[in-house]
Amino acid sequence: MKKYAFGVDIGGTTVKIGLFDREGAILDKWEIPTNKENHAEKVLPDIASSLISKLAEKEIAREDIEGIGVGSPGSITADGYLRSAVNIGWEELDLTGELTRLTGFPTKASNDANVAAFGEMWMGAGKGCDNILMVTLGTGVGGGVIVNGEILSGATGSGGEIGHIHVEDNENEPCNCKNCGCLEQYGSATGIARLARKRLAKDNEKSSLRDIEPDKLSAKDVFDALKAGDKLAREVGEQFADYLGKGLGIIASVTDPERIVIGGGVSRAGEIIIELVEPKYRKYAYPPCGKAQVVLATLGNDAGIYGAAGLILRKTK
């Protein structure tokens, strides 16, 4: 194993990059803009020149670089081929091959949510476990499944899409994916706000959430009110937890994780998320698969660069 590796996390606005030593310590991190013009044709060349400049700046020899790990939006198969990344503008791109041609370094890549899960397993809340289930509660619900220390990418690179499992039969509004009743419709920040608006509209029960304009109501408002003792907000929190616990219970019954990691903006509400969700997960899971620890993610926005570097640096058994 050589001395260093790069972890690259490609996002819709910026590309986050980290320089790691072989033990997984982060030596430097920085960002460059994601130039999406002309089908984002500049993104990989921009990344390549940023990496090469960093080597010059740090006076690191090319021979000391083990490789580049990349997380990117879209469907990426286990061999690092990108089939499609609508948000960036890419389609049918040999992402790893191209970055290797541009830099000379071996490259591995996977979907960004899966890579974040890999990062949490390697250096975050899943450290020490080979089997984890991670769910990221942001604007949407993303996730990743790590099986025996490897990312579950699936046949088309769409593995780990926890946000789009069906958890509610009685739903008429469609999800972004066009199905009805996806976990994302109840477990995301927008989903929680929607649950709250629906609950508020149901009757006139007193709640501090009524002081907020309905279309400005956020998941954070719900959890703040819940923590302050608001009964209606707790009801909404319990409803969210029932959906998320059901989804986690179902997936855990098939993937049998050692630890379940909850991350993303919604998880900033803190331990209350675990208190609410854990009993529901245990209720819904097949009993032998219902004993995983449920914990909050610890790497925050750096999970992506950690996971990307981990694709190169993590020793397999």
Place this chain on the structure above:
Amino acid sequence: MKKYAFGVDIGGTTVKIGLFDREGAILDKWEIPTNKENHAEKVLPDIASSLISKLAEKEIAREDIEGIGVGSPGSITADGYLRSAVNIGWEELDLTGELTRLTGFPTKASNDANVAAFGEMWMGAGKGCDNILMVTLGTGVGGGVIVNGEILSGATGSGGEIGHIHVEDNENEPCNCKNCGCLEQYGSATGIARLARKRLAKDNEKSSLRDIEPDKLSAKDVFDALKAGDKLAREVGEQFADYLGKGLGIIASVTDPERIVIGGGVSRAGEIIIELVEPKYRKYAYPPCGKAQVVLATLGNDAGIYGAAGLILRKTK
């Protein structure tokens, strides 16, 4: 790779054994009884002596055996350690280590349902695919997930338990696992008969199923009547398919299989199962994960010995 391998499928009443050549052709197969006395202490020695006798009978040299693959009921981790197999009477058993000590051959083992899925991927309906989802519809609902050519065993060896995912919120009767609303309660042979009895009790609609005593009504009766044009039986079939399709759709959204294989006694009803279930799976799956082929298993009761031998013989990429 040496010339031969054994595939061993341990069941509650008999142990099925196959002798395979390195290409996966089955050269001989036979059965021995499962002696469950004294915590089934004789089962592994009985298997070992049966294998050794077979070598003598066939005049095969020990040096020509690559190893032994085993499928067994219970929770077996990826390294072949059996944590518990209630049906056999085993607990905390170093199954692979013990068989190696008794025979001198390298041994690999996994849960029987997972091994059957592996067999269908290697030599059956999943041939050519590295990512499959198999569901076995028998007295219960079993299953297995193969990811990138490997069995998904999970942290405790309980991976792939498709039968116990939650698919119905409005269920009061408990499943064998004590939860309520498991796929097994609607997708198994007993589950289908139960759906039929419930439907018959609902009103007086004419149906040939009324000629059968309710407690003798079987899943086969339902599919026979459905094929003969019975409207009520079709309704029951659609209901079964909706549950199974929902379960498969949910799991496929996370594991992203290339092919979904349906096996077990219920699948003997034939192509009607695919016709009923496939559209429901496509309806419930996250669209990028909703394009897998849905096919009937082809190895029947031999899936277990094939899969077990495959643990030893299948070349990984």
